[in-house]
Amino acid sequence: MKGFNVLHPMGxxxxxxxxxxxxxxxxVHPSKWTFENIAYMKKELKRMGxxxxxxxxxxxxxxxxxxxxxxFFLKMFERGLAYKKASAVNWCPSCETVLANExxxxxxxxxxxxxxxRKDLEQWFFRITAYAEELLRDTSALTGWPEKVIVMQRNWxxxxxxxxxxxxxxxxxxxxxxxxxRHDTLYGATFMSIAKKHPLVRELxxxxxxxxxxxxxxxxxxxxxxVFTGCHAVNPLTGDKLPVYVANFVLMEYGTGAIMAxxxxxxxxxxxxxxxxxxxxxxxxPADTAAGSTPxxxxxxxxxxxxxxxxxxxxxxxxxxxxxxxxxxxxxxxLGRKVVNYKLRDWGISRQRYWxxxxxxxxxxxxxxxxxxxxxxxxxxxxxxxxxxxxxxPLAAAGGFVMTKCPGCGGDARRETDTMDTFxxxxxxxxxxxxxxxxxxxDPAAADYWMPVDHYTGGIEHAVLHLLYSRFFTKVIxxxxxxxxxxxxxxxxxxxxVIKDGAKMxxxxxxxxxxxxxxxKYGSDTVRIFCMFAAxxxxxxxxxxxxxxxxxxxxNRIWAFVYKNRDELVKRDDNDGIKAxxxxxxxxxxxxxxxxxxxxxxxxxxxxxxxxxxAIAALMELVNEMxxxxxxxxxGAAVLxxxxxxxxxxxxxxxxxxxxxxxxxxxxxxxxxNEKWPEWDEETAKEEETELVVQVNGKVRAKVMIPAGLxxxxxxxxxxSEPKIREYTAGRTLKKVIVVRGRLVNIVV
RNA sequence: GCCGGCGUGGUGGAAUGGCAGACGCGUCGGACUCAAAAUCCGAUGGGCUUCGGCCCGUGUGGGUUCAACUCCCACCGCCGGCACCA
Numbered sequence: 001m002k003g004f005n006v007l008h009p010m011g012x013x014x015x016x017x018x019x020x021x022x023x024x025x026x027x028v029h030p031s032k033w034t035f036e037n038i039a040y041m042k043k044e045l046k047r048m049g050x051x052x053x054x055x056x057x058x059x060x061x062x063x064x065x066x067x068x069x070x071x072f073f074l075k076m077f078e079r080g081l082a083y084k085k086a087s088a089v090n091w092c093p094s095c096e097t098v099l100a101n102e103x104x105x106x107x108x109x110x111x112x113x114x115x116x117x118r119k120d121l122e123q124w125f126f127r128i129t130a131y132a133e134e135l136l137r138d139t140s141a142l143t144g145w146p147e148k149v150i151v152m153q154r155n156w157x158x159x160x161x162x163x164x165x166x167x168x169x170x171x172x173x174x175x176x177x178x179x180x181x182r183h184d185t186l187y188g189a190t191f192m193s194i195a196k197k198h199p200l201v202r203e204l205x206x207x208x209x210x211x212x213x214x215x216x217x218x219x220x221x222x223x224x225x226x227v228f229t230g231c232h233a234v235n236p237l238t239g240d241k242l243p244v245y246v247a248n249f250v251l252m253e254y255g256t257g258a259i260m261a262x263x264x265x266x267x268x269x270x271x272x273x274x275x276x277x278x279x280x281x282x283x284x285x286p287a288d289t290a291a292g293s294t295p296x297x298x299x300x301x302x303x304x305x306x307x308x309x310x311x312x313x314x315x316x317x318x319x320x321x322x323x324x325x326x327x328x329x330x331x332x333x334x335l336g337r338k339v340v341n342y343k344l345r346d347w348g349i350s351r352q353r354y355w356x357x358x359x360x361x362x363x364x365x366x367x368x369x370x371x372x373x374x375x376x377x378x379x380x381x382x383x384x385x386x387x388x389x390x391x392x393x394p395l396a397a398a399g400g401f402v403m404t405k406c407p408g409c410g411g412d413a414r415r416e417t418d419t420m421d422t423f424x425x426x427x428x429x430x431x432x433x434x435x436x437x438x439x440x441x442x443d444p445a446a447a448d449y450w451m452p453v454d455h456y457t458g459g460i461e462h463a464v465l466h467l468l469y470s471r472f473f474t475k476v477i478x479x480x481x482x483x484x485x486x487x488x489x490x491x492x493x494x495x496x497x498v499i500k501d502g503a504k505m506x507x508x509x510x511x512x513x514x515x516x517x518x519x520x521k522y523g524s525d526t527v528r529i530f531c532m533f534a535a536x537x538x539x540x541x542x543x544x545x546x547x548x549x550x551x552x553x554x555x556n557r558i559w560a561f562v563y564k565n566r567d568e569l570v571k572r573d574d575n576d577g578i579k580a581x582x583x584x585x586x587x588x589x590x591x592x593x594x595x596x597x598x599x600x601x602x603x604x605x606x607x608x609x610x611x612x613x614x615a616i617a618a619l620m621e622l623v624n625e626m627x628x629x630x631x632x633x634x635x636g637a638a639v640l641x642x643x644x645x646x647x648x649x650x651x652x653x654x655x656x657x658x659x660x661x662x663x664x665x666x667x668x669x670x671x672x673x674n675e676k677w678p679e680w681d682e683e684t685a686k687e688e689e690t691e692l693v694v695q696v697n698g699k700v701r702a703k704v705m706i707p708a709g710l711x712x713x714x715x716x717x718x719x720x721s722e723p724k725i726r727e728y729t730a731g732r733t734l735k736k737v738i739v740v741r742g743r744l745v746n747i748v749v
Numbered sequence: 750g751c752c753g754g755c756g757u758g759g760u761g762g763a764a765u766g767g768c769a770g771a772c773g774c775g776u777c778g779g780a781c782u783c784a785a786a787a788u789c790c791g792a793u794g795g796g797c798u799u800c801g802g803c804c805c806g807u808g809u810g811g812g813u814u815c816a817a818c819u820c821c822c823a824c825c826g827c828c829g830g831c832a833c834c835a
Contacts, residue, residue: 614772
């Protein structure tokens with residue numbers, strides 16, 4: 001109605017664990033299960049009157065789609081962005097597969113909530129960390145995103161600047177490399193802590209007893225525990241010998257897997273030092289305490305910045321200055337270097353399950369790991385495999401799939417049997433919508449025309465999952481030269497959930513309302529109106545059967561009115577010249593004004609902030625006024641027709657079927673969706689008279705009708721002439737009078 | 750612990766610093782009906798009232814302002830994220 005070319009597609013993210021698990025539960029093959037569900041849901045979406053462009057429909061489990069997952073994998077493999085490595089990974093014992101870090105929520109599986117365990121496996125990864133800096137930097141360009149999501153992504157990426165410092169080991173030529181962001185506290189290091197899995201542990205510790213003690217350190221670091229290795233390292237700045245401990249709270253995955261411990265200025269080190277009787281050496285004093293006042297008997301670490309004490313040539317410097325100077329000093333002597341660390345880890349994409357994109361790799365005894373040649377894509381998922389997790393991919397049992405020839409040497413070889421994470425599918429589907437039939441993942445010209453997505457709606461649960469992966473993919477695809485955009489989604493709306501009986505509406509909770517039932521009983525327009533009226537979209541929507549009834553009442557009243565006054569309404573003069581009517585009764589011009597005001601309000605509510613609830617509320621107000629209006633003459637009848645026509649037009653996006661039918665019933669031809677969206681006239685929308693609120697000392701004491709556009713002096717005069725106001729101001733000294741143009745007068749006495 | 754967000758009638762929710770509670774739901778009263786449902790009309794934040802009105806009220810306590818749901822500070826509560834990240 002606004003004349004825009006809008007791409008509003010729908011597709012099916014249907015290739016993954018959730019679908020496979022559901023299929024197993026129902027004893028059906030995932031393929032059958034998935035396609036039956038797609039058919040059912042598509043029917044429901046259509047019944048709701050959602051105006052998707054079905055010509056662009058995609059399903060991620062279709063080989064015509066997932067072959068491009070494989071294509072991207074090959075391109076990433078070529079560029080070193082896809083690689084395989086052995087590591088400790090998150091394993092969901094219930095889903096029997098690996099999960100990426102983003103997919104572990106509070107130590108549980110994002111999907112089934114089972115407790116995730118660590119498992120050592122060889123896995124394929126996407127090198128998302130190569131884009132860490134850009135992913136972080138570009139968050140500041142996402143001005144149309146909720147601040148909350150941006151903050152979550154920034155925290156997840158977790159950039160920190162610091163230095164790596166080498167500590168040489170006494171009686172060894174090896175060094176321990178540590179990462180720290182607090183090199184201003186280097187003089188306060190009194191011991192070292194390294195991760196249990198640190199490679200140096202095996203090299204340095206020969207004593208079997210100590211090794212056993214290290215081995216039995218509790219994995220879960222709820223309590224800080226450690227074992228002295230028997231080795232010492234040398235502080236490169238002080239020359240002090242520091243005992244080296246293995247500590248269970250030091251992570252191998254972050255930084256270098258080793259830290260210098262400064263108990264005076266790090267609470268974790270402080271607790272550890274207390275437990276093992278290690279010295280505490282203060283090297284930072286708070287900036288507001290006097291120099292030379294020696295702090296004693298500290299009970300907790302002082303972790304803030306301050307001023308350096310007992311730190312050699314750096315004594316007296318402020319922390320930030322000291323960090324800069326110490327970093328330079330270390331670099332100039334070759335003792336360390338400045339580095340940037342990220343909390344973000346590479347994205348583990350291997351899944352030991354059936355229902356997913358086969359990873360297009362072949363293992364050859366003589367050629368090693370060989371990518372499937374591009375022209376052999378897609379590697380199709382064999383249909384005759386029974387799904388289910390069994391600790392390894394079900395594909396491993398499919399002999400016909402596994403056994404293949406090496407593309408390099410032609411000898412016998414085996415296919416990779418893991419499949420890709422379902423989040424790979426959803427990381428670029430929006431690009432596919434631009435050119436769903438293209439012989440490449442995306443046609444650059446189509447992408448140029450449509451991308452980026454102007455408006456993206458999704459759940460907050462994807463703040464660091466789908467929304468981060470999609471940003472990564474977009475940047476990779478840009479670097480492959482297929483698109484020019486840096487970011488996929490210009491504006492993001494995180495919509496709320498549907499709540500019923502105090503819980504999220506979901507099949508597993510059994511509190512769902514069946515859309516088919518609702519549509520049969522009320523019609524889809526009623527359901528649509530209720531859903532949009534009950535709450536703004538970013539908030540949770542509380543389901544209310546009575547609320548649905550209310551929405552139906554609203555539509556019924558309009559319907560009944562049209563049929564009752566059909567003869568009147570059908571007279572077609574479509575009088576837009578009504579803007580400046582010659583002689584309308586005051587009721588008629590009131591309704592005309594209200595109509596223009598409603599056009600304005602509805603338009604703004606839709607366009608400004610998607611607050612459909614207030615748009616519908618405005619329409620209800622207009623309908624209330626319209627239904628109580630009784631035309632007294634031709635002018636009045638014309639206004640009523642005008643008003644009715646606009647109610648129908650404004651209702652069209654919310655209740656399309658309803659509006660379409662009333663449009664015809666009131667004598668119009670052609671579909672309402674081809675009508676122009678109405679415009680309001682600012683002059684007509686203006687009130688002729690406004691209610692002036694008169695306050696004395698901020699309290700409302702009178703309300704007076706005044707003609708619009710009265711100047712401030714006249715308004716003031718009018719206010720003072722009110723008997724009530726005189727009463728309140730009599731015998732008191734006037735201190736101040738504030739006039740808000742045409743709205744309010746506040747008299748201060 | 751750190752970082753966000755949110756606290757408004759019985760209820761879902763409205764309010765560019767300018768009449769708090771739009772609109773809807775529910776409830777109550779009335780009309781229609783033999784009756785009920787549906788529908789329509791009216792009332793509906795709390796307290797007081799000499800029926801003219803008056804006072805209080807947006808989690809709590811302060812502050813800024815002629816004026817605060819809105820801005821600032823502190824606290825309480827709820828929700829979400831991160832959490833030995835060196």
